[in-house]
Amino acid sequence: MSAQRIVVVGAGFAGLKAVQRLERELKGELARGEVEVVVVNPHDYMLYLPLLPQVAAGVITAQSVTVPLPRAIKRAQRLPGQVVGVDLQRKVAVVRKIDENVVDLPYDRLIITAGSVTRQFDIPGLEEHGLGMKNLGEAAYLRDHVLSQLELANASTDPEERAARCSFVVVGGGYAGTETAASLELLTDAALKRFPRLDPTLVKWTLVDIAPRLMPELGQRLGEEALDLLRRRGIGVRLETGVEEVTADSVTLTDGSVIPTKTLVWTAGVTASPLVKTLGVELVRGRVKTTTDLRLDGYEDVFVLGDAAAVPDLTASPPGSALCPPTAQHATRQAVIAADNVVASLRGQPLREYKHHDLGLVVDLGGTQAVAHPLKLRLTGMLAQLVTRGYHLYALPQARTRARVVFNWILHLFGGDDFIRIGFLHGRKSETSSFEETRDYLSEEEMKQRASAAS
Incomplete structure (x- = not known):
């Protein structure tokens, strides 16, 4: 029996925390080869975004706001590249590796933590x-x-x-x-x-x-x-x-x-990664609509969190009437729940809802x-x-x-x-x-062509 593959898209606040949680909760399964975790990220570091203004101002060095993935990730596999499309029907993440080769990466569980990019407006110049x-x-x-x-x-x-x-x-x-x-x-x-x-x-x-x-x-x-x-x-x-x-x-x-x-x-402001547009699902304010347990509605094996996700805020009044803001605080806490829910789904256990009071x-x-x-x-x-x-x-x-x-x-x-x-x-x-490589994502037509070629 082949190992269950969990693919994590991105290694920002949410992605890195999710991988670390999976490594802890699936330690035995990973050691026995029953499960494999693959994290796809273009860089070999996690970036601590809140301190970027101090980097620009010369208060701290660029290296100081990076967390090296080789030190932070112990058992998961690292694939250096960027997920530029997701085929939900074939259960495949399309990865453009850092050598520009584009490959299909099948998954059994998918955690999308693609983050956000700078929001642009149609302003001349x-x-x-x-x-x-x-x-x-x-x-x-x-x-x-x-x-x-x-x-x-x-x-x-x-x-x-x-x-x-x-x-x-x-x-x-x-x-x-x-x-x-x-x-x-x-x-x-x-x-x-x-x-x-x-x-x-x-x-x-x-x-x-x-x-x-x-x-x-x-x-x-x-x-x-x-x-x-x-x-x-x-x-x-x-x-x-x-x-x-x-x-x-x-x-x-x-x-x-x-x-x-x-x-x-x-x-x-920011907007969700262009990756979300390749999913072909409902977006809310440009983000992927999720259930309260962080799953993509209709796809029990796909979890979306962080800046790319429109997660109902259960602390709002009434509960779920608002969305969790796209902050690092929510992203790291959503990562714990998402990782635990992935583990629960593999073991046939009930999933938890995400609820967190902003600090x-x-x-x-x-x-x-x-x-x-x-x-x-x-x-x-x-x-x-x-x-x-x-x-x-x-x-x-x-x-x-x-x-x-x-x-x-x-x-x-x-x-x-x-x-x-x-x-x-x-x-x-x-x-x-x-700088943000937003032109690298596959178009809807390119995704259809890949699906057609694969079938």
């Missing part, structure tokens, strides 16, 4: 000129870009060019956008001492969001305190304002104003500044920063990863930044579709 902040490549590119703008402005004698290069626009007033603007504003402020010809008043950061409030998830009071803190630091915040057009030299906003700039950072949010605004809303408490300042960084250390997998982050925080606190551009991304286009 956005794809060509907008910079993302969703992976290590984009964070490294953004840091290089920001520092290069200061260098070029310092070398320029044209007042208009200098002003445009010293103006930075971040779109998205949520968690990611606010932290990115706050962290990089501290970077440019500290870097100015390296550029004596630059007038510090030229350097301007602007945070733009269509919503009426900044980070509404924090609640009105904390959101207003964060807004006041950013404005006192000189960061312009434009609420109830969107982007109408982006060019290489400017950003036009929906209120008609034009900001001369060479930098637009787009963090206006709150933490937002690092750089230096000693932060706002936090843990367990319904409202915190600001140094105490909020301690809670925020304590939470990140708690959430980071593996002690060696935590040690790297702490060492980087201490080194940056006492040694500052060297303001070095890495340079290896010079000449690369900035499109998020290139």
